[in-house]
Amino acid sequence: MSSIHHGTPGSPGGDTAAGATPLGGDQAEEELSLEEAIHRVEEAEHEGRPPVAGTLSNVLTAAAVVALGVAALVGSGRLGLGTLRSPEAGTWPLLVSGALVLLGLGLLATARRTTDAERFSPASWLVVAGLATMVVFVAVIEVIGFEIPAALLAFVWLRFLGREGWRTSIVTSVGVVVAFYLLFVAALSVPIPHLF
Known part of the structure; x- marks a missing residue:
C-alpha cells in the first residue's frame, strides 16, 4: 500500500487550486518594486522642470x-x-x-x-526674444520686402531659439521663403511687399 503525502497548501507537494498561483512574499515585493519604479519615473519627469x-x-x-x-x-x-x-x-x-x-x-x-x-523663468526670455524679432520683421518688411526678413527671422528662430544645426537652419529658412513666395506671390498674387 503506497502512502500519499498531502503537504500544506502552497508547499511544493501541497494542494492548490488549478491555475492558481499562491501570493508569496517575493511576488508582493515584486509588485511593490514595480509601483516604486513607476513613482520614480514620474518624479524623474518632473525634475528640472x-x-x-x-x-x-x-x-x-x-x-x-x-x-x-x-x-x-x-x-x-x-x-x-x-x-x-x-x-x-x-x-x-x-x-x-x-x-x-x-x-x-x-x-x-x-x-x-x-x-x-x-x-x-529665465528660459521665458526666449519668448520675449522671439516677439522682439517679430517686431523687427514687421518694421522692415515694408521697406525691403518679405524675402530677406523672413529668411533671417526663420534662421534666428531655428538656430538660436530652437538650437537647430547650422545646415538645418539655413536650408529650412531658404525653403520656407521659397515656399511662401511660390504660394502667395506666384500662385495667389497676394500683394505683399517683395523684392523679386
Whole structure:
C-alpha cells in the first residue's frame, strides 16, 4: 500500500487550486518594486522642470493671446481683405489672427485644468526674444520686402531659439521663403511687399 503525502497548501507537494498561483512574499515585493519604479519615473519627469503656473497666469496668458488676435484682426481689415479669387494683403493675416483668437479662447476655457504651463523663468526670455524679432520683421518688411526678413527671422528662430544645426537652419529658412513666395506671390498674387 503506497502512502500519499498531502503537504500544506502552497508547499511544493501541497494542494492548490488549478491555475492558481499562491501570493508569496517575493511576488508582493515584486509588485511593490514595480509601483516604486513607476513613482520614480514620474518624479524623474518632473525634475528640472520650472514651477507650474497657476490659474490666474493661465487666464492672463489666454487673454493676451485673444487680445493679440483681435488687434491683428483689426490690422488685417485695414490692409484690405479682397475675395477668395483675388485676395489682398490682409487675407493671410486675417486667417492667422482668427486662429489666434480661437486658440486664446481654447486656452481660456481650459485655464483651470491646465497643468503644463510654466511660471516665468529665465528660459521665458526666449519668448520675449522671439516677439522682439517679430517686431523687427514687421518694421522692415515694408521697406525691403518679405524675402530677406523672413529668411533671417526663420534662421534666428531655428538656430538660436530652437538650437537647430547650422545646415538645418539655413536650408529650412531658404525653403520656407521659397515656399511662401511660390504660394502667395506666384500662385495667389497676394500683394505683399517683395523684392523679386
